[in-house]
Amino acid sequence: MSIQNSVTKRAAMRLTLLLLFGFVCEISHAIHIKRKNTKYVDYLTRYGYLEASSVRCDHKYCKVNSKTFKNAVISLQHFAHLDATGKLDRKTRHWMSLIRCGIRDVYRSRSKRNSLVLGKWPKRYLTYMITNYPSTKGHHDIDIDSMVSLAFMIWTSPTGIVFAQKEEGPVNIIIKFGSLEQEMGKIRYANTKTDRTSTITINDDIPWETEAPNVPSLFQTLIHEIGHVIGLGHTDVVDAMMYPVYKFGNMIYSLHEDDIRTAQEIYKDKVVSYPNRYQYLKFKRDFEKAFTDFNKDMKDAFGIDIPIPEMPNEFFPEGY
Numbered sequence: 001m002s003i004q005n006s007v008t009k010r011a012a013m014r015l016t017l018l019l020l021f022g023f024v025c026e027i028s029h030a031i032h033i034k035r036k037n038t039k040y041v042d043y044l045t046r047y048g049y050l051e052a053s054s055v056r057c058d059h060k061y062c063k064v065n066s067k068t069f070k071n072a073v074i075s076l077q078h079f080a081h082l083d084a085t086g087k088l089d090r091k092t093r094h095w096m097s098l099i100r101c102g103i104r105d106v107y108r109s110r111s112k113r114n115s116l117v118l119g120k121w122p123k124r125y126l127t128y129m130i131t132n133y134p135s136t137k138g139h140h141d142i143d144i145d146s147m148v149s150l151a152f153m154i155w156t157s158p159t160g161i162v163f164a165q166k167e168e169g170p171v172n173i174i175i176k177f178g179s180l181e182q183e184m185g186k187i188r189y190a191n192t193k194t195d196r197t198s199t200i201t202i203n204d205d206i207p208w209e210t211e212a213p214n215v216p217s218l219f220q221t222l223i224h225e226i227g228h229v230i231g232l233g234h235t236d237v238v239d240a241m242m243y244p245v246y247k248f249g250n251m252i253y254s255l256h257e258d259d260i261r262t263a264q265e266i267y268k269d270k271v272v273s274y275p276n277r278y279q280y281l282k283f284k285r286d287f288e289k290a291f292t293d294f295n296k297d298m299k300d301a302f303g304i305d306i307p308i309p310e311m312p313n314e315f316f317p318e319g320y
């Protein structure tokens with residue numbers, strides 16, 4: 001081996017070692033987040049931006065790789081349409097403080113647009129039950145049953161799913177008001193051998209039926225959570241129903257094009273099962289009555305005119 005070759009080899013080895021060392025330094029560089037600031041780490045893991053396994057906490061600090069953390073913050077900033085600084089700047093911290101839905105924004109194993117949370121129901125006739133009602137009543141006594149029925153109905157048009165209320169179980173969807181830490185609503189899914197049940201918990205700590213400026217709309221929250229139950233995930237389209245953060249002063253009572261497109265995408269296949277004609281007609285009649293009553297209540301209480309959701313025309317297979 002010539003001297004020149006040997007020198008070149010040694011230099012290459014040194015360079016390799018340097019690069020390797022540099023790389024190791026880069027990936028092993030961890031940042032220490034003080035306990036009082038771990039709420040931001042919790043947020044990032046809770047809503048899917050940061051893998052919980054990449055964070056280690058002791059009584060004083062939470063440690064996380066700096067690059068991983070920066071990427072998580074950037075990912076959230078993209079979702080929130082903020083400047084992608086990778087830092088927890090004021091605007092980012094503000095977005096993270098807004099009242100929101102308890103479902104994750106990012107599902108790593110799902111499609112890029114997060115259009116599917118759990119997949120679609122294999123049938124078009126779903127039953128639901130309201131197991132308990134808000135514990136406090138405001139001065140506007142809006143009928144919860146009508147409101148829930150309408151919130152379901154909003155999704156009937158793009159999906160063809162008919163939702164029917166039952167007084168007792170078993171049902172496909174359970175709606176209840178219960179205590180939640182900070183979110184407006186949360187979903188829990190359970191599978192049985194033959195069927196699936198989704199439970200929507202609406203945060204009972206929020207005084208829904210008051211007109212306080214910092215109280216979100218229950219109707220909008222119900223429509224949003226039902227969107228998850230039928231399979232939709234969060235979108236970064238700010239005016240869409242499936243945007244995860246509640247925007248005060250921008251009450252949305254009808255579906256955005258983005259919501260409709262996603263719902264139609266999920267349920268574009270031929271329908272698998274239908275309610276019978278009697279069930280459908282009863283549903284339609286009940287709905288029309290509920291809508292009229294509800295619309296009047298909302299007009300009287302809040303001066304809001306809710307647009308009438310369209311009933312799908314074709315519930316029945318050909319020749320039914």
Ligand SMILES: [Zn+2]
Pocket residue numbers: 101102103224225228234242243244
């Ligand atoms: Zn949500």
